[in-house]
Amino acid sequence: MNLSLFDVLLSFSGLCLLLLVGTALRQHLGWLRRLGIPEALIAGLLGLLIGPFGPWSVFPEQVYRIWSQAPGVLISLVFATLFLGQRLPSPGVIWNRAAGQTAFGMVLGFGQYLVGGLLVLLVLQPLFGTSPLMAALIEVGFEGGHGTAAGLGPTFRELGFPAGETLGLAMATVGVLTAVLLGSTLVVIGRARQWLARVNRSQQALDTVDPMSAEERLNLERAAGTVDPDAPRSMTIDALTLNVALAGGAVGLGILLKALLTGLAGWFGGPETANLILAIPVFPLAMVGGLIVQVVLQRTGQTGLASPLAQASLGSVAMDLLITAAMASLNLPLLEENWLPFVALAVVGLTWNIAAFLVLAPRIFRDHWFERGIADFGQGTGVTATGLLLLRMADPLGRSRAMEAFSFKQLLFEPFLGGGLVTALSPVLIASWGLPRFSAVALALTLASLVFGLRLGRAR
Incomplete structure (x- = not known):
C-alpha cells in the first residue's frame, strides 16, 4: 500500500486532535490530574477507541499504518535531544x-531483568512456552516507558517476537498508573511512620540560610544536569530551526554509527553477527550522536547555539506524539494472547520495586533515604515525571536536596538503563546469549550494584 504526503498530513492532524481532546479532559476531570496521568497517555487511550483494533475505526488504513511506524522514528529524536543544550559537568x-x-x-x-528472567525461565516457559524475550519487558516497560517500548518494536519483530511492542506498551501503562497509586500510598505511610526527614530547629535555621530556590528546582527538573546559563532563551524561528538542525544532525550521526557497527560486525563476525547488529535500534546511538554534538559545541565555545529550552520542547513534542501514536495503534489481539504471562511479569516487577525501596533504600541512602528512594521508585516504575511528582509530595520544600542528586544521576544512568544502551541491547543479548546466561549476567x-551501593551507604 503506497503512502502519500496527504496520508502523513492526515495522520499528524489526527494525533494533534487527540492530544487536544486529551488535554481538555485532563483539565476538566480532576481525578485524572490527581492520578498524574499525562495528556499524551489520555490521548493515546482515546486513540485506541478509534484505532484499528478499537470499536470505532474512523481513519483510513494508511493513517493507522503511519501511526504504527511513527514511534520508531520519533524516539530517535527524543533521545537525540537529551544532552543537547546541557552544560556537561x-x-x-x-x-x-x-x-x-x-x-x-x-x-x-x-x-x-533478573526477576523477569527467572520468572520466564523457571515458570512461564515450562508452563506456557513463553518467548524468552519477555524477560526484558519489565525493564523496557517500567524503566524505559512508552517511548522505549515503541522504539524497540522493530527489534522485537526482527527477533521473532512481534508481540513485544504491544506488551511493552501495556507494561509501561501499568507502570505509570501503579507508580502514582503505590507511590502516593508509600508517601502517606512514610509520613505516618516518620520515615520522612524530620525538621528540627537547627535544620529550619539552615533552610533559611541555604534553601533550594524555586528557580533552582525548576532548572534541575528541566535537565539531567546543569543548564548553560549563557545559552540564548530566544524562541524565534531562526533559533528553533537551528536547534531542529542540531537534533537532526545528532540522529544522522546515530544512523552513521549504526552503519559503521554493522559494517564492522559483518567484516569481523560474518553475516550472522551483522544481522544481530541490524536489530539494534537507532535511538540509543542517536543519544550518543547528541552527546558528540554537545561536546563539539563545548570544545569550540559555541554552546549558545543549542538552547536547552528549545531542545527540551522538541523532545517533549516528539514524546507526546510518540505516546499518542503508539497507544492508538496498540495491537490488542496480541495482548489478549499473552495476558497471563503479562500479568505475572507485572506483579513480579512491582513486587521487586517495592521490596527494593523498603529494604534496600534505607541501607544505600544514609541520609534522607525515603526522599531519595521514592524518586527512583517513581522513575523505575513509571516515568521520570512520576519520580519528580512523588519527590515533591515527600519533600515539597526541597530540604533533602534529593532533587539535585536525582537530576545528576540521569547523566550516569540514562545512557545505559531506562532506555539507554543496555535497554536497547537486552532483546538482542537474550537472543544471542540465551536466557540462562542473560539471567546469570x-x-x-544486580549483586555488584548492591554491594557498591551498600559500601557507599556505610562510607557516608
Missing part, C-alpha cells in the same frame, strides 16, 4: 553528587 562532580542515587537505580534496573550486575 566534570565526571568528578557528577560522581560525587549522584553515585548513591545511580547505584540504587542500577539495583532496580538490573534487578528487573543480570544476577551478577
Whole structure:
C-alpha cells in the first residue's frame, strides 16, 4: 500500500486532535490530574477507541499504518535531544553528587531483568512456552516507558517476537498508573511512620540560610544536569530551526554509527553477527550522536547555539506524539494472547520495586533515604515525571536536596538503563546469549550494584 504526503498530513492532524481532546479532559476531570496521568497517555487511550483494533475505526488504513511506524522514528529524536543544550559537568562532580542515587537505580534496573528472567525461565516457559524475550519487558516497560517500548518494536519483530511492542506498551501503562497509586500510598505511610526527614530547629535555621530556590528546582527538573546559563532563551524561528538542525544532525550521526557497527560486525563476525547488529535500534546511538554534538559545541565555545529550552520542547513534542501514536495503534489481539504471562511479569516487577525501596533504600541512602528512594521508585516504575511528582509530595520544600542528586544521576544512568544502551541491547543479548546466561549476567550486575551501593551507604 503506497503512502502519500496527504496520508502523513492526515495522520499528524489526527494525533494533534487527540492530544487536544486529551488535554481538555485532563483539565476538566480532576481525578485524572490527581492520578498524574499525562495528556499524551489520555490521548493515546482515546486513540485506541478509534484505532484499528478499537470499536470505532474512523481513519483510513494508511493513517493507522503511519501511526504504527511513527514511534520508531520519533524516539530517535527524543533521545537525540537529551544532552543537547546541557552544560556537561566534570565526571568528578557528577560522581560525587549522584553515585548513591545511580547505584540504587542500577539495583532496580538490573534487578528487573533478573526477576523477569527467572520468572520466564523457571515458570512461564515450562508452563506456557513463553518467548524468552519477555524477560526484558519489565525493564523496557517500567524503566524505559512508552517511548522505549515503541522504539524497540522493530527489534522485537526482527527477533521473532512481534508481540513485544504491544506488551511493552501495556507494561509501561501499568507502570505509570501503579507508580502514582503505590507511590502516593508509600508517601502517606512514610509520613505516618516518620520515615520522612524530620525538621528540627537547627535544620529550619539552615533552610533559611541555604534553601533550594524555586528557580533552582525548576532548572534541575528541566535537565539531567546543569543548564548553560549563557545559552540564548530566544524562541524565534531562526533559533528553533537551528536547534531542529542540531537534533537532526545528532540522529544522522546515530544512523552513521549504526552503519559503521554493522559494517564492522559483518567484516569481523560474518553475516550472522551483522544481522544481530541490524536489530539494534537507532535511538540509543542517536543519544550518543547528541552527546558528540554537545561536546563539539563545548570544545569550540559555541554552546549558545543549542538552547536547552528549545531542545527540551522538541523532545517533549516528539514524546507526546510518540505516546499518542503508539497507544492508538496498540495491537490488542496480541495482548489478549499473552495476558497471563503479562500479568505475572507485572506483579513480579512491582513486587521487586517495592521490596527494593523498603529494604534496600534505607541501607544505600544514609541520609534522607525515603526522599531519595521514592524518586527512583517513581522513575523505575513509571516515568521520570512520576519520580519528580512523588519527590515533591515527600519533600515539597526541597530540604533533602534529593532533587539535585536525582537530576545528576540521569547523566550516569540514562545512557545505559531506562532506555539507554543496555535497554536497547537486552532483546538482542537474550537472543544471542540465551536466557540462562542473560539471567546469570543480570544476577551478577544486580549483586555488584548492591554491594557498591551498600559500601557507599556505610562510607557516608
